[in-house]
Amino acid sequence: ISDVRDDIKSELLTRAQLHDRINEVARQVSTDYEDKNPLFVAVLKGAFNTMAAFSQAVSIPVQIDFMSLSSYGAGTQTSGTVTVRQDLSVDVKGRHVLIVEDIIDSGLTLAWLVKELKNRGAASVEVFALLEKPARRVADVNVKYQGFTIPDEFVVGFGLDYNEQYRNLDSIAVLNPAVYQGK
Ligand code: PRP
Ligand code: MN
Ligand code: MG
Numbered sequence: 013i014s015d016v017r018d019d020i021k022s023e024l025l026t027r028a029q030l031h032d033r034i035n036e037v038a039r040q041v042s043t044d045y046e047d048k049n050p051l052f053v054a055v056l057k058g059a060f061n062t063m064a065a066f067s068q069a070v071s072i073p074v075q076i077d078f079m080s081l082s083s084y085g086a087g088t089q090t091s092g093t094v095t096v097r098q099d100l101s102v103d104v105k106g107r108h109v110l111i112v113e114d115i116i117d118s119g120l121t122l123a124w125l126v127k128e129l130k131n132r133g134a135a136s137v138e139v140f141a142l143l144e145k146p147a148r149r150v151a152d153v154n155v156k157y158q159g160f161t162i163p164d165e166f167v168v169g170f171g172l173d174y175n176e177q178y179r180n181l182d183s184i185a186v187l188n189p190a191v192y193q194g195k
Contacts, residue, residue, distance in 0.1 A: 016178055019191045024167055025160060025184040030142070031065060033159050037140060038069035041110065041157060049073055050108045053100065055125065056080040057179065058114035061171040062142045062159075066112060077102050083121050094124045105133035114171045115143040116155065123151035143167070143184065166192070 041050075054063035056078050067076055080098035109129050116122055122139060129137045140157035147164035162184075168174050169181030174192060178185075 016181060019178070019188050020168075020181075020185040021188040022186050023183050024162060024165075024186055025170075027170075027182045030159075030170060030184065034062070034065045034142070035069045037157050037159065038066055038071075041066075041140070042071045045074070045108065045110070046072055048108045049075065050110050051075045051077060051102065051104060052110050052112055053104075053129070054078050054112045055114075055121065056098070058171045058173065059112050059142075060179075062114050062140075063112045066140065075102070079125070081121055081125065092118075092120055094121055103132075104129050106135050108136045109134045109138070110157075111137065111139045113139060113141045115145065115167075116141045116153065117145050117148050119149050119151035119153045122153045122155075126153060142170070143172075 052063065052067060052074055054060060054076070057080065063076065067074065077100045078098070079096070079100050082095045082097055083093060111122065111125060111129070113122060122141070126137050126139070138156040139153065141155050142159035144155065144158055144161050145164055146161060165186045166174065167184050168178035168187050169183050169185045171179050172184070173179045174187055178187070
């Protein structure tokens, strides 16, 4: 029986570490957005676990929506072009939007989305990113809420994929390079 854990080189952030930090951010956001009925927008697919854990830890009324964006395709390098696979189902005009992302790498996905939501008339647009890889930043994005800063290694799990696999790991792990070598 194949086990996804066989392809893991090392665990970077445990499930407990992720949830502890997400709970801290959720407490801060609950204070900052009190009486604002914010709209949380998860960037699918990667942010699905972050949104689940985060939204359950928030104690104020919120609305939740999803936008599916892709810039990576099947590789480990960004293509630089953001594709909308599925758009939001609500109008963001006048809303206080908090984008929920799993990771900021080049920053291109987020820079595009922040601009797009402002263009659509959002009252405010802020970002919660669970992970950040500063080494690879190209676009300048203001990230108000951050989970963890991580080194420049290709990580998977807790929503993050390599070639659409490993999203179901409950922690953040470094993939064994043998998995993608020669691809
Ligand atoms: C990944 C990740 C972020 C984005 C970050 O998504 O989930 O959304 O890339 O990279 P960037 O800062 O260089 O733009 P991906 O395009 O792989 O789609 P997915 O979420 O469906 O896996
Ligand atoms: Mn993504
Ligand atoms: Mg991906």
